[in-house]
Amino acid sequence: MAKVIVITSGKGGVGKTTTSAAFAAGLALRGHKTVVIDFDVGLRNLDLVMGCERRVVFDFINVINGDANLNQALIKDKRHDNLFIFPTSQTRDKNALKREGVERVMEELKQQFDYIICDSPAGIEHGAITALYFADSAVIVTNPEVSSVRDSDRIIGILASKSRRAERNEPAVDVHLLLTRYDPARVAKGEMLAVEDVKEILSIPLLGVIPESESVLRASNTGTPVVFDEESPAGRAYVDAVARFLGETREMRFVKPERRSFFRALFGKA
Amino acid sequence: MAAGNIVQGALFTVMVVRAASLRDPGFEKALAQQIARSPRFFQSAPVVLDLRGVENLTEASDFDTVRDKLHTLTLTLVGVQNAQPAQLEAAIAAGLASFAPNSGAQARAGAAAVPPAPRTRVVGEPVRSGTQIYARGGDLVVTAPVSPGAELVADGNIHIYGALRGRALAGASGDAGARIFCTRLEAELISIAGRYLVSEQLPAGVQAAPVQVALVDDQLTITPN
Numbered sequence: 001m002a003k004v005i006v007i008t009s010g011k012g013g014v015g016k017t018t019t020s021a022a023f024a025a026g027l028a029l030r031g032h033k034t035v036v037i038d039f040d041v042g043l044r045n046l047d048l049v050m051g052c053e054r055r056v057v058f059d060f061i062n063v064i065n066g067d068a069n070l071n072q073a074l075i076k077d078k079r080h081d082n083l084f085i086f087p088t089s090q091t092r093d094k095n096a097l098k099r100e101g102v103e104r105v106m107e108e109l110k111q112q113f114d115y116i117i118c119d120s121p122a123g124i125e126h127g128a129i130t131a132l133y134f135a136d137s138a139v140i141v142t143n144p145e146v147s148s149v150r151d152s153d154r155i156i157g158i159l160a161s162k163s164r165r166a167e168r169n170e171p172a173v174d175v176h177l178l179l180t181r182y183d184p185a186r187v188a189k190g191e192m193l194a195v196e197d198v199k200e201i202l203s204i205p206l207l208g209v210i211p212e213s214e215s216v217l218r219a220s221n222t223g224t225p226v227v228f229d230e231e232s233p234a235g236r237a238y239v240d241a242v243a244r245f246l247g248e249t250r251e252m253r254f255v256k257p258e259r260r261s262f263f264r265a266l267f268g269k270a
Numbered sequence: 271m272a273a274g275n276i277v278q279g280a281l282f283t284v285m286v287v288r289a290a291s292l293r294d295p296g297f298e299k300a301l302a303q304q305i306a307r308s309p310r311f312f313q314s315a316p317v318v319l320d321l322r323g324v325e326n327l328t329e330a331s332d333f334d335t336v337r338d339k340l341h342t343l344t345l346t347l348v349g350v351q352n353a354q355p356a357q358l359e360a361a362i363a364a365g366l367a368s369f370a371p372n373s374g375a376q377a378r379a380g381a382a383a384v385p386p387a388p389r390t391r392v393v394g395e396p397v398r399s400g401t402q403i404y405a406r407g408g409d410l411v412v413t414a415p416v417s418p419g420a421e422l423v424a425d426g427n428i429h430i431y432g433a434l435r436g437r438a439l440a441g442a443s444g445d446a447g448a449r450i451f452c453t454r455l456e457a458e459l460i461s462i463a464g465r466y467l468v469s470e471q472l473p474a475g476v477q478a479a480p481v482q483v484a485l486v487d488d489q490l491t492i493t494p495n
Contacts, residue, residue, distance in 0.1 A: 124400075150399050150417070150418055153398045153418070154399040156396075158400075160395065161401075200415075202396075202417075203415055
């Protein structure tokens with residue numbers, strides 16, 4: 001049975017699209033046929049992060065409106081056969097996300113895929129609500145700072161009250177915390193919230209901690225999901241998070257300050 | 271003998287006679303006719319007198335009169351219902367029982383009427399930012415953390431078995447006796463019956479402590495538990 005996962009946060013700029021790309025690619029690498037959908041109508045970015053912006057012909061809104069069929073709009077990733085990108089429209093706005101249309105597309109996608117990743121827009125308005133409405137699972141992307149934590153808390157509340165599962169009194173959407181842009185050195189200095197603080201406030205299970213890493217920016221700019229970069233700590237952290245999502249137990253890495261080696265300290269290389 | 275065997279509950283069908291109808295001159299005749307139709311059914315049948323809409327009958331002797339009158343019709347008066355406090359007192363003095371509902375005096379009479387229990391709302395899930403929960407007319411019990419930006423409102427007390435990081439407003443409809451209890455106080459705002467303190471007014475000593483909050487001499491008072 002296909003599973004719908006929403007990547008959401010409430011707050012903008014915390015790493016939803018990066019996470020959507022990495023998570024979808026991570027699931028594909030584990031052998032699951034996966035599609036990642038951009039719900040951020042009018043602010044299309046997923047195609048850039050996935051590196052397929054020059055191959056977009058039809059989009060999500062065209063399919064919702066019946067102007068194109070699903071297979072015309074789905075873009076197959078060149079790096080992995082299991083990975084597909086479903087871009088959105090840049091010229092429309094969130095009102096184009098009609099619930100019946102989205103539902104029909106979701107049902108169609110469920111016939112073809114194991115996992116459907118929904119990259120939510122920021123906010124708690126129509127776009128974000130539509131992105132989370134059909135979810136079976138949610139990954140709450142949170143930065144270790146108070147405003148992000150509060151917005152995450154709000155969106156968890158919305159998942160519990162406005163999702164389809166909530167409306168139909170079905171088992172609740174299963175919610176996971178993914179802490180991104182984590183810098184253990186700054187946590188040690190008290191400039192950032194620690195993992196434990198965030199976990200305690202949100203009281204949901206922790207899926208992973210993604211360290212602040214320059215490889216994330218490089219991955220976005222080159223259009224390569226960061227899990228394809230095996231050298232990158234962030235990429236490895238996403239691989240771990242995907243494994244935990246699939247039920248494996250993995251030790252949390254990158255949560256303690258890195259011990260700088262004598263030579264690194266001496267030559268000032270971070 | 272076990273104590274439970276001494277007193278046992280049982281249910282009976284009892285006729286109710288409206289006291290207001292006693293004033294009707296045709297009442298006695300009408301009732302007598304009805305009894306004549308099935309005399310065995312009414313033979314010494316227990317009767318409860320419904321006092322709704324009746325202001326007199328405030329002396330024990332009044333009830334003796336009614337009892338005698340019903341006795342001539344083969345009925346046995348056993349109690350009253352819908353009685354005012356004075357009527358209930360007189361009825362009890364006349365050896366009658368109190369049948370619910372009776373207004374007010376149940377405690378004084380020590381009788382069977384039980385006040386409806388105030389409704390308590392119990393919430394077992396974390397209360398998320400942006401959520402408001404109102405326990406109308408009763409207490410609110412939360413067995414999970416309350417996030418910043420969440421709001422708890424109750425007409426009665428608020429109990430939180432967890433951290434209170436949002437707002438809590440007890441005694442919302444003016445009950446100055448309401449209290450707030452929590453196992454960890456990190457509230458944005460606490461209020462009882464309209465008196466409130468915001469986060470920066472909370473004394474440093476009670477931050478993150480288990481506390482109760484009450485209104486003492488019209489001042490919000492926080493006591494560590």
